[in-house]
Amino acid sequence: MTPDKVWLKSYPEGIPATIDPGLYHSLPHLLEESFTRFAERDAYACMGSSMRYREWERHSRHLAAWLQSRGLERNARVAVMMPNVLQYPVAVAAVLRAGFTVVNVNPLYTARELEHQLADAGAEAIFILENFATTLEKVLPRTRVKHVVVASMGDMLGFAKGALVNFVVRKMKKLVPAFSLPGAVPFRAALREGAGRELDKPDLGHEDVAFLQYTGGTTGLSKGATLTHRNVIANMLQNDAWAAPALLNERSGRQVVTVCALPLYHILALNACMLMGARWGAMNLLVPNPRDMAGFVRELAKYRVHFFPGVNTLFNALLNQPGLAKVDFSELRITLGGGMAVQQAVSERWLQATGCPILEGYGLSETSPTATLCRTDQKGFSGTIGLPVPSTEVAIVDDDGAPLPFGEPGEIAIRGPQVMAGYWRRPGETTAVMTASGYFKSGDIGIMDEQGYVRIVDRKKDMILVSGFNVYPTEVESVAAAHPLVLECACIGVPDASSGEAVKLFVVRRDPSLTSEQMMEHCREQLTAYKKPKYIEFRDSLPKSNVGKILRRELRDDLPQERAAA
Numbered sequence: 001m002t003p004d005k006v007w008l009k010s011y012p013e014g015i016p017a018t019i020d021p022g023l024y025h026s027l028p029h030l031l032e033e034s035f036t037r038f039a040e041r042d043a044y045a046c047m048g049s050s051m052r053y054r055e056w057e058r059h060s061r062h063l064a065a066w067l068q069s070r071g072l073e074r075n076a077r078v079a080v081m082m083p084n085v086l087q088y089p090v091a092v093a094a095v096l097r098a099g100f101t102v103v104n105v106n107p108l109y110t111a112r113e114l115e116h117q118l119a120d121a122g123a124e125a126i127f128i129l130e131n132f133a134t135t136l137e138k139v140l141p142r143t144r145v146k147h148v149v150v151a152s153m154g155d156m157l158g159f160a161k162g163a164l165v166n167f168v169v170r171k172m173k174k175l176v177p178a179f180s181l182p183g184a185v186p187f188r189a190a191l192r193e194g195a196g197r198e199l200d201k202p203d204l205g206h207e208d209v210a211f212l213q214y215t216g217g218t219t220g221l222s223k224g225a226t227l228t229h230r231n232v233i234a235n236m237l238q239n240d241a242w243a244a245p246a247l248l249n250e251r252s253g254r255q256v257v258t259v260c261a262l263p264l265y266h267i268l269a270l271n272a273c274m275l276m277g278a279r280w281g282a283m284n285l286l287v288p289n290p291r292d293m294a295g296f297v298r299e300l301a302k303y304r305v306h307f308f309p310g311v312n313t314l315f316n317a318l319l320n321q322p323g324l325a326k327v328d329f330s331e332l333r334i335t336l337g338g339g340m341a342v343q344q345a346v347s348e349r350w351l352q353a354t355g356c357p358i359l360e361g362y363g364l365s366e367t368s369p370t371a372t373l374c375r376t377d378q379k380g381f382s383g384t385i386g387l388p389v390p391s392t393e394v395a396i397v398d399d400d401g402a403p404l405p406f407g408e409p410g411e412i413a414i415r416g417p418q419v420m421a422g423y424w425r426r427p428g429e430t431t432a433v434m435t436a437s438g439y440f441k442s443g444d445i446g447i448m449d450e451q452g453y454v455r456i457v458d459r460k461k462d463m464i465l466v467s468g469f470n471v472y473p474t475e476v477e478s479v480a481a482a483h484p485l486v487l488e489c490a491c492i493g494v495p496d497a498s499s500g501e502a503v504k505l506f507v508v509r510r511d512p513s514l515t516s517e518q519m520m521e522h523c524r525e526q527l528t529a530y531k532k533p534k535y536i537e538f539r540d541s542l543p544k545s546n547v548g549k550i551l552r553r554e555l556r557d558d559l560p561q562e563r564a565a566a
Contacts, residue, residue, distance in 0.1 A: 007452025026204035038281035046286035063094035066194030099202030104265035115139035151187035206230035224424030234417035235368035246376035329354035392416035413439035464493030505533035
């Protein structure tokens with residue numbers, strides 16, 4: 001659909017045009033190779049404790065054997081509901097090695113959201129951190145879940161430290177609400193029981209389902225993107241091909257240290273941190289609670305990190321921590337910004353603070369997730385989401401699916417081995433997002449230039465129509481965020497009698513002295529009249545998703561009485 005794959009001419013030297021998913025026949029094949037190759041390296045560090053690759057192998061083998069002893073059939077769905085703690089990679093590797101499908105669950109889900117996901121996936125077992133067990137208790141009878149494994153925060157931190165952490169979490173911070181789950185098995189008990197059993201290695205292939213990765217549910221109930229072993233292996237190898245020259249060549253055989261602050265149950269961290277990290281023999285620094293910014297910075301100061309995936313709000317929050325200046329970023333080679341647009345003001349401050357630019361990438365749960373990445377030799381903010389990764393085709397299409405010329409905005413469509421098999425048990429919705437030629441229609445509006453670089457404009461549904469003109473919130477937010485007294489911002493469209501819709505801007509201030517008049521003047525200088533906010537509302541905070549993405553839909557759902565700012 002795009003002439004001659006023009007982006008290939010813009011590839012850095014050494015980046016292949018294609019990758020071979022056949023390098024691994026399954027995800028356990030990848031993991032088990034790494035367990036052996038990097039046995040004595042640390043695979044993860046968390047809360048002052050670490051887990052080596054050989055320990056990861058042993059724990060996940062024991063847990064996989066325990067799972068198999070429950071009598072689940074091949075490809076049964078097993079939910080994992082945990083934050084970034086050492087038990088998470090053990091549980092996920094165990095589910096995969098046992099021949100089952102991982103259903104990643106956001107631990108902060110409400111009972112309603114959890115019930116929907118467990119029921120929709122048909123999950124028969126779940127690994128859950130005790131902090132969230134009270135939510136499971138409320139919905140368990142209305143699901144197919146028969147096997148519950150409950151972990152405690154300190155389970156894998158060693159006897160003394162683990163006991164102390166559990167005491168603090170349960171008794172002092174009171175982060176474990178009372179719950180009753182009769183028949184639930186403690187995580188460590190499952191490990192002990194599994195240690196006495198043999199793992200029956202399943203014969204998995206590319207078309208077996210590895211993950212049901214549920215979308216954020218921005219409209220209605222969330223859907224499960226069905227990701228096969230081939231989908232996820234392909235995307236891991238695409239990410240690897242793109243990043244390896246910058247990371248592995250410069251590291252000269254020394255171990256890569258990855259910051260894993262994004263939740264591993266999110267597809268970006270799952271692929272870029274857990275799976276690509278396993279291929280590299282990297283050590284993942286797990287951050288269970290990145291909202292504790294002061295604690296996060298203290299952890300960062302203990303390491304010289306090389307790879308740092310994150311989102312714009314995370315980088316922005318870190319930049320406002322005074323302790324960040326004491327962190328040694330001299331070995332940071334790639335900062336990857338995904339999940340939402342990286343704002344130029346944040347990008348420029350990050351480069352100044354760390355010496356490493358934020359490289360934007362783009363993808364979705366449906367693409368495992370990566371579709372495009374910026375070149376790793378980029379020197380600063382580019383305003384693009386980069387080039388299609390190897391073995392990937394990207395087209396910009398109109399509402400009928402027809403390709404559009406270079407420079408014209410349209411829907412971003414993606415084809416490649418990382419594109420999902422479909423939405424779980426939703427053939428109609430799958431058909432609605434797939435073209436006859438196998439392209440996935442993303443719902444995002446973008447532009448491709450003649451060199452193959454893609455610039456994302458906005459979500460199709462977030463576009464604001466002002467007197468017949470298209471206004472893209474990301475552009476307005478980027479301008480507003482450049483004001484020195486703005487900490488965070490977001491904009492939406494609101495009904496307007498004269499123009500159909502008008503732009504409303506929500507602002508979190510760095511300093512209470514900032515007025516709506518000053519904000520409006522700042523926008524007036526840089527935005528044409530129809531793009532300028534008509535309303536401005538100051539807030540103490542903005543609603544965010546589990547990965548820190550600002551949720552415009554929640555702002556739309558709770559509109560207060562409008563007030564003209566100018």
